[in-house]
Amino acid sequence: NAGVTQTPKFQVLKTGQSMTLQCAQDMNHEYMSWYRQDPGMGLRLIHYSVGAGITDQGEVPNGYNVSRSTTEDFPLRLLSAAPSQTSVYFCASSYRWDTTYEQYFGPGTRLTVT
C-alpha cells in the first residue's frame, strides 16, 4: 500500500513548455484533487474529481487541465508554463462515508518556471 504517489519530485521548466504531473493512489478512493501551495497562501484547489470520468474546476484552474480515466490516476497538465505557476503541487485522495473521513496527500512536486 503506497498511498498517494507523485512524480516528478522536482521539475524546472522554461516559459511556454508543457508537462504533466503524475498522481496515483492505491486506496480505491473516489475523490482526488490537485492543490498548489504558495508562501503565505495555504493550499488552493486547482481541479478535483469525484470519480473516473468526472472532473470539476477548483479555485485556480486557469492554465491547467486534468482528466480521470481510471480510479487510480489523476494527472495534471500544464499547457504552457508561466512563471506564475512556480509553486509546490500536491495531489490528494479522499474517502468519506457517514462519519468516516480519510484524506491522504502525496509528497508534492516542486515546480520552477523560468
Add this chain to the structure above:
Amino acid sequence: QKEVEQDPGPLSVPEGAIVSLNCTYSNSAFQYFMWYRQYSRKGPELLMYTYSSGNKEDGRFTAQVDKSSKYISLFIRDSQPSDSATYLCALSPGTTDSWGKLQFGAGTQVVVTP
C-alpha cells in the same frame, strides 16, 4: 477578504504548554472542518475532522467548532518538540458534489522549544 482567515504565526511555546490555534470563516455553508499538520517540505497530514458544531478529542488534540461565531480551534496539550510544524485548517461545504472543495487557511507555524 479571504473566506478562511488564519494567523500565520510563528507561534512559539515551551515544551509541555498548551498550543491554541484558530481560524475564522465567513461562509455559513461550511459544514465540515478539518485540521492538518504539515512538516517542512512534506505533504499535509489530516489530524482532526469535525462535522458541524461541537468538540472532538483525539489523544492530546482537541478540535472545537463554534458555527454561531464562525470560529474553529485546535488545542494541543502537553506539546512536544515533535509538534513543531505548520497547522492548517480546512473547511468544506459538505454537499455531495462539492464536499471535496476544501478551503484552506494560510497555516500557522508552531515552534515548540525544549
